[in-house]
Amino acid sequence: MWCTGSPLRSVITPRYITNAGFNLRTTVADVIDQNGNWKWPQAWFDLFPVLITISVPNLDSNAEDRLVWKDVDGKPGDFKSAQVWNTIRSQEHHAPWANMVWFSQCIPRHAFHMWLAFRNKLKTQDRMAVWEAGSQTNLNLMCCPLCNYDRDSRDHLFFQCNFSAQVWNKVKAMVNLTNVDTTWSSILNWVEQHSRSKSVDHIVSKLVIAAASYYIWQERNNRLSTNSKRTVDQVAEMVKGSVRLRLMSFRFRASSAKERIFKAWQICNDDVVDPG
Known part of the structure; x- marks a missing residue:
């Protein structure tokens, strides 16, 4: 030049x-x-x-x-x-939810699911209607496979659906998410405030949010493809079990935080394998 x-x-x-x-x-x-x-x-x-x-x-x-x-x-x-x-590369503004999706302690498959959810790219029924997939009659008959009421969407599944709401209320009680209700906007508000935090409690909360949405989405897909159904308690236990396994490989900076978290999640030190 x-x-x-x-x-x-x-x-x-x-x-x-x-x-x-x-x-x-x-x-x-x-x-x-x-x-x-x-x-x-x-x-x-x-x-x-x-x-x-x-x-x-x-x-x-x-x-x-x-x-x-x-x-x-x-x-x-x-x-x-x-x-x-x-x-x-095409450069855009940093997404406010990026640290909620990608962080060192995340579970990769849950992180990818959350990335799709935040971008509203999950193949929910409301998006399929926009694509004009199938006949108009079939689209009108669509309803949420979890609660059999209303067409499913991201905001409905996480966690306004009656089934999802019950799962969410059971698992969020394990962490400090009492101020987060069943609306997607409430989750976004929490993410914008705490997603960058290095606090162990906020990290565990991010794991719970990601695991809850992942297993609810998995249950929704299972009901559509295989017609198999899990109960609210079963899905909630899958969420807790997934988070519990991830916590067992954590490196805690303070022993007091480890004892508190392990007690809340009913993890025995004898069951933990040193990741080093």
């Missing part, structure tokens, strides 16, 4: 370049004469007014061309793969 308008072949058509005796591989030095003037035809200034603003550069014949990497702000620097990625 030797000038703001370069490369000039993006401005001047190939036909005019060829008619003037140049080609697409012609360099800047090739179009400067010995007196330091442009060699291109005078008519080009009328055809391509941008050329009027381009002054003849001072070329040092003893210097060699070199490649210089510039970042997204145009600042030259060392070539790094991280800089390349930041340049070519």
Whole structure:
């Protein structure tokens, strides 16, 4: 980028370049004469007014061309793969729920599910209706397979559905989520306030939210595909068991916090295997 308008072949058509005796591989030095003037035809200034603003550069014949990497702000620097990625990727604002989905103690399959849920990309019935999948009659007959009432959606499943609400109320009692009700907006409000927290209680709460939504979604899919049904207590125990297993591999900074968490989740120290 030797000038703001370069490369000039993006401005001047190939036909005019060829008619003037140049080609697409012609360099800047090739179009400067010995007196330091442009060699291109005078008519080009009328055809391509941008050329009027381009002054003849001072070329040092003893210097060699070199490649210089510039970042997204145009600042030259060392070539790094991280800089390349930041340049070519599509950059958006940091999602307020990102730390709720991806954190070091997360359960990967639960995290991926939460990522879809926060983006509202789960294949719920309300989204299928927008896609116009199936006949209109079949769409009108759709209802939540958990409570058999109303068409399921993300906000309905987590956790306004009667079945989901019962599961949620059972598992949220295990952690400090008493102020979070059965609405998705209430969960989002908690996430925005605590998702970045390093507190062990908030980390366990994030595990509970992710596990609850994951197993409710799993139960919903099982009822649609196999017609098998679990009770509220069974699903709640699956949530608790999943979180309990994850807690057994935690590295606690304070022994008092470990004792308190283990007592609340009924974990015996004899059952814990040292992850180191």
